[in-house]
Amino acid sequence: DGGITQSPKYLFRKEGQNVTLSCEQNLNHDAMYWYRQDPGQGLRLIYYSQIVNDFQKGDIAEGYSVSREKKESFPLTVTSAQKNPTAFYLCASSIAGLLNEQFFGPGTRLTVL
Amino acid sequence: GIQVEQSPPDLILQEGANSTLRCNFSDSVNNLQWFHQNPWGQLINLFYIPSGTKQNGRLSATTVATERYSLLYISSSQTTDSGVYFCAVEEGYNQGGKLIFGQGTELSVKP
Numbered sequence: 001d002g003g004i005t006q007s008p009k010y011l012f013r014k015e016g017q018n019v020t021l022s023c024e025q026n027l028n029h030d031a032m033y034w035y036r037q038d039p040g041q042g043l044r045l046i047y048y049s050q051i052v053n054d055f056q057k058g059d060i061a062e063g064y065s066v067s068r069e070k071k072e073s074f075p076l077t078v079t080s081a082q083k084n085p086t087a088f089y090l091c092a093s094s095i096a097g098l099l100n101e102q103f104f105g106p107g108t109r110l111t112v113l
Numbered sequence: 114g115i116q117v118e119q120s121p122p123d124l125i126l127q128e129g130a131n132s133t134l135r136c137n138f139s140d141s142v143n144n145l146q147w148f149h150q151n152p153w154g155q156l157i158n159l160f161y162i163p164s165g166t167k168q169n170g171r172l173s174a175t176t177v178a179t180e181r182y183s184l185l186y187i188s189s190s191q192t193t194d195s196g197v198y199f200c201a202v203e204e205g206y207n208q209g210g211k212l213i214f215g216q217g218t219e220l221s222v223k224p
Contacts, residue, residue, distance in 0.1 A: 033211075033212075035212075042199060042215055043199070050210070058211060094210055100210060
């Protein structure tokens with residue numbers, strides 16, 4: 001089955017702890033993205049990567065970090081510097097370049113206690 | 114940056130009714146997508162439609178890029194159509210494919 005997987009589905013962490021969210025795709029897409037969704041809101045871009053070993057900050061990158069060591073994987077770390085980390089996190093991928101449709105994973109709900 | 118506005122914010126329909134959802138954007142765009150977010154949070158791709166008209170079953174969409182708006186039509190609505198509908202646009206060139214999302218239209222279809 002081709003698609004995008006995210007794990008875990010639900011994640012609970014204590015305040016002050018770093019946590020890493022997984023995103024894997026087997027669509028052979030070059031570009032990958034991380035978005036954050038707060039209740040009743042649209043999605044906002046955290047980080048994106050168009051090619052392995054390269055990534056750029058999105059609109060709300062503060063308190064987050066990413067890596068892109070493999071084409072299939074784009075993990076997101078929510079650090080203790082992120083002031084309001086409780087949210088729904090969605091990963092997406094697309095063929096790199098212009099005019100390409102993005103596809104989304106099922107998301108991870110992070111709750112920081 | 115580009116602004117994306119969706120209307121109405123909420124919509125309640127009786128099963129079988131038709132509806133039109135609107136997405137306005139403030140600048141020219143390269144890409145426009147419509148998504149349906151189901152109750153479990155999954156974003157389902159409905160249309161990739163930077164311009165023109167497309168149809169898929171009971172759903173159709175039209176984007177008039179020169180006038181900076183897109184419309185999503187839902188005909189003969191079913192309870193499974195309930196959820197939040199998002200419009201998202203990609204602005205300009207060399208933006209890395211970033212999508213800017215509207216706030217969504219929350220649709221509730223009653224049996």
